[in-house]
Amino acid sequence: MKNCPRKFKPKMASYIIATISILLYSAAGNPALAVDLESEDYKIVDATISSGNSVTSSDEFNLHSTIGDFSANPRLTSDSYSLKSGPVEIYTANVPLVQCFETSTDGISNCNSPGYIATDGMVAACGYGGCYDRARFEIGTQNNPADTLYAVQLSTDPGFTSGTTNYIDASTFTPTGSRELGNFRTASYWEGEVFNIRNLNQNTTYYLRISALHGDFTESKFSPSLLTTTTTPTLSFDLDISGTTWSPSSPQHNISLNLEPDVPALSSSLIWLNVNSNNQAGISLAQNGLYGALHNSNYQIISTTADLETSETGFGLQDYPSGNSAEFTGGSSGILDSLTVYPQYNKTYSSRTNNIGEIDTSVNYIYDSSGPIYNARSAMHVGAKSNYSTPAGNYSETITFWAIVN
Numbered sequence: 001m002k003n004c005p006r007k008f009k010p011k012m013a014s015y016i017i018a019t020i021s022i023l024l025y026s027a028a029g030n031p032a033l034a035v036d037l038e039s040e041d042y043k044i045v046d047a048t049i050s051s052g053n054s055v056t057s058s059d060e061f062n063l064h065s066t067i068g069d070f071s072a073n074p075r076l077t078s079d080s081y082s083l084k085s086g087p088v089e090i091y092t093a094n095v096p097l098v099q100c101f102e103t104s105t106d107g108i109s110n111c112n113s114p115g116y117i118a119t120d121g122m123v124a125a126c127g128y129g130g131c132y133d134r135a136r137f138e139i140g141t142q143n144n145p146a147d148t149l150y151a152v153q154l155s156t157d158p159g160f161t162s163g164t165t166n167y168i169d170a171s172t173f174t175p176t177g178s179r180e181l182g183n184f185r186t187a188s189y190w191e192g193e194v195f196n197i198r199n200l201n202q203n204t205t206y207y208l209r210i211s212a213l214h215g216d217f218t219e220s221k222f223s224p225s226l227l228t229t230t231t232t233p234t235l236s237f238d239l240d241i242s243g244t245t246w247s248p249s250s251p252q253h254n255i256s257l258n259l260e261p262d263v264p265a266l267s268s269s270l271i272w273l274n275v276n277s278n279n280q281a282g283i284s285l286a287q288n289g290l291y292g293a294l295h296n297s298n299y300q301i302i303s304t305t306a307d308l309e310t311s312e313t314g315f316g317l318q319d320y321p322s323g324n325s326a327e328f329t330g331g332s333s334g335i336l337d338s339l340t341v342y343p344q345y346n347k348t349y350s351s352r353t354n355n356i357g358e359i360d361t362s363v364n365y366i367y368d369s370s371g372p373i374y375n376a377r378s379a380m381h382v383g384a385k386s387n388y389s390t391p392a393g394n395y396s397e398t399i400t401f402w403a404i405v406n
Contacts, residue, residue, distance in 0.1 A: 091215070091218055092219070092220055093144050093148055093212035093213055093214040093218050093219065094141075094142040094143055094144050094212060094220060095142060095211075095212065095221050095222075095223055096139050096140055096141055096142050096144065096150060096210045096211070096212045096220070096223050097139070097140030097142060097210075097223050097224070098137060098138075098139070098140065098208055098209065098210055098223055098224070098225065098226040099111070099112065099138035099139055099140040100112075100136070100137060100138045100226075101135065101136075101137045101206075101208045101226040101227070101228050102117075102121070102122050102135065102136055102137075102228055103122055103130050103131040103132075103134075103135045103136075103200075103228045103229065103230050103231060104121075104122055104123070104126075104129060104130025104131065104228070104229070104230075104231045105122045105130065106120075106121045106122075106123045106130070107120055107121050107123075108121060109121045110138075111136060111138050112138060113138070113191065114194060116335075117136065117194075122135075122136065123278075123374055124335070124336065124374070125194055125195070125335050125336075126280075126372055127234075127276065127277055127278035127279070127336060127371075127372025127373055127374050128234055128236060128276030128277060128278050128372070128373070128374050128375075129231045129232070129234040129276075129278050130230075130231045130278065131195075131200075131230060131231065131278065132200075132203070132231050132232055132233050132234075132278060133198065133199065133200050133201075133202060133230065133280070134195040134197060134198045134199075134200060135195070135196075135197040135200060135206070135228060135230070136194060136195060136196060137152065137190070137196060137197065137210075137226075138187075138190075138191050139187040139190060139210055140223075141187055141212075142212075144212050144214060145214060146186065146187075146188070147186060147214070148186065148187070148213065148214045149181075149184035149186060149212070149213045149214070150184060150186070150187060150190065150210050150211065150212055150213070151167055151179065151183055151184045151210065151211050151213070151219075152167065152168040152183075152190065152197075152208065152209075152210050153165065153167050153168070153208070153209050153210070153211075154166055154167075154168060154175045154197065154206055154208050155206070155207050155208075156204060156205065156206060156207070157207070158207050158225065158227070160207065160209065160222075160225070166178075167179055167183050168183065168196070168197060169183060170182060170183045170184075170190075172198070173193055173195065173196050173197060173198050174197075174198050175197065175200075176199075184213050194335065200230050202230050202231065202232050202233065203229070203230060203231065203232050204229065204230050205227055205228070205229045206227065206228060206229070206230070207226070207227045208225060208226055208227075208228075209222040209223050209224070209225040209226075210222065210223045211223070231278070233278065233279055233405070234276070234277060234278050234279075235275075235277045235279065235283060235403055235405055236275065236276045236277070237273075237274070237275050237276075237285075237401075237403035238273075238274040239253060239271065239272065239273060239274070239401055240253075240271075240272040240274065241253045241255060241269050241270070241271060241272070242269065242270065242272060243268065243269060243270065244270065244379075246272045246377060246379070253271075255267045255269050255271070255382050256269075257382060257384055259384055259385070259386040259390075260386075261386055261387050261388045261390065262385070262386075262387055262388065263385070264308035264309060264354045264383065264384075265383065265384055265385065266318065266354075266381040266382070266383045267381050267382040270379040270380060270381060271317075271379065271380045271381075271382070271399075271401075272377060272378075272379045273285055273367070273378050273379070273380070273401060274375075274376070274377050275339070275373065275376050275377075275403055276373065276374060276375060276376070277372055277373055277403075277405065278372045279372060279405050279406065280371060280372060281370075281371075281405070281406040282337060282368060282369040282370045282371050282372070282373075282406045283368065283369055283373065283403060283404060283405055283406060284365050284367065284368040284369075284403075284404045285339070285366050285367040285368070285401065285402065285403055285404070286363045286366060286401070286402040286404060287317070287359060287363070287364055287366055287399055287400060287401045287402065288359070288360060288362060288363045288364060288399070288400055288402075289303060289359040289360065289361060289397050289398065289399050290361070290397060290398040290399075290400075291397055291398075292358075292359060292360045292361040293315060293397065294315045294395035294396070294397050295395060295396060295397060296393050296394060296395050296396070298391055298393065299391045299393070299395075300395075301313050301314070301315045301384060301386060301390065301395060302314075302315065303315045303316050303358050303359040303397075304316065304356075304358055305344045305355075305356065305358045306355070306356060307354055307355050307356075308355075308356060308383055308384075308385045309354045312385075312387050313385055313386055313387055313390065314356060314383075314384065314385050315356070315359065315382075315383070315384040315385075315397070316345075316356030316357050316358055316359055316382075316384075317345055317356060317357050317359060317366065317380045317381065317382060317383070317399075318345060318347050318354075318355060318356050318357070318380060318381045318382075318383050319341040319345045319346055319347055319366075319378065319379075319380055319381075320347075320378075320379035320380060320381055321347055335371070335372075336371065336372055336373055336374050337369040337370050337371035337373055338369065338373065339367040339368070339369055339373065339376050339378050340367060340368060340369065341366065341367055341378070342357070342365055342366055342367070342368075344357040344358065345357035345366050345380070354383070356383040356384075359397065359399060363402065366380070368406070370406075
């Protein structure tokens with residue numbers, strides 16, 4: 001029995017896909033219809049549509065155009081993907097993704113760079129608590145070429161329809177830009193800036209989405225959005241009394257000194273100062289005394305900035321060197337600052353190993369930073385000296401320590 005071809009009976013479908021394309025290129029074809037294509041600049045004479053649905057003309061022109069491209073197929077697009085359904089869409093840039101959009105991550109990050117953010121989160125860039133006025137985003141390029149340009153849109157509205165929606169200005173990295181070519185930049189440009197969004201409002205939730213452009217008329221749809229919330233300016237401060245190795249302690253905080261005449265003395269216990277802040281301008285630590293002296297009802301050992309080796313008497317504070325640097329969990333970020341001691345409290349100031357700095361009734365600055373810090377810790381001795389003219393007795397001073405936002 002001979003094989004007979006099976007007849008094909010079309011099935012009814014609940015949707016229709018229709019794509020009508022015109023392709024003009026410099027190849028020969030079997031003409032079915034001749035038309036003239038013209039514009040103000042040129043005219044293509046006797047263009048023909050071949051049986052292969054192509055348009056032919058002279059070798060001087062190439063044209064790829066879609067007259068109609070529509071579909072009612074719901075499977076071609078969703079919130080997470082979009083299938084290109086027509087010839088022109090082949091040239092449209094792939095829809096990118098938002099790789100990360102972060103302000104306050106602590107130890108867990110979806111960002112790939114810089115390394116300290118990838119390892120320790122945004123606290124490694126903004127300090128304790130994270131960022132209150134800036135953020136970082138990275139782009140999932142979705143196999144777009146390296147020279148693809150991206151526009152970044154920011155909004156406080158998840159639907160991106162309110163008046164709070166703006167493009168990120170590619171020069172200032174602030175949400176003040178518009179949809180213009182100068183605000184389309186490569187992924188490497190955007191990600192080369194650590195804080196690639198600035199001038200944000202504190203304690204505010206923002207949504208971010210990205211579109212891609214690779215040549216004229218190739219801009220993609222916007223990516224799905226990610227959200228993050230800025231934190232608030234934060235300062236935390238704690239004081240402990242312990243030995244040369246820090247350990248926590250509870251109030252009341254007391255330090256004792258036994259003074260022999262003409263012998264400089266430094267306390268065996270240290271005043272440990274622990275401070276955290278995300279303030280971009282930094283912080284200062286300061287102190288003042290109730291009397292500005294070791295005091296009793298009969299006599300005072302006045303506080304001064306001096307070398308206890310050469311001064312007759314004195315009383316003050318001295319920085320403990322190994323405590324004088326910021327300690328960052330997981331390593332230094334390269335952006336976070338450390339505490340710097342004021343010279344008069346530095347043990348080695350003017351090569352005087354028994355130098356002390358004054359405790360006055362007015363506020364005196366002892367440490368500062370010029371940027372945010374994370375888990376910064378410093379320590380100080382109390383130093384004093386009496387002489388044979390100093391009456392015996394119990395002396396005291398109350399020292400108040402201050403943490404101040406710059």
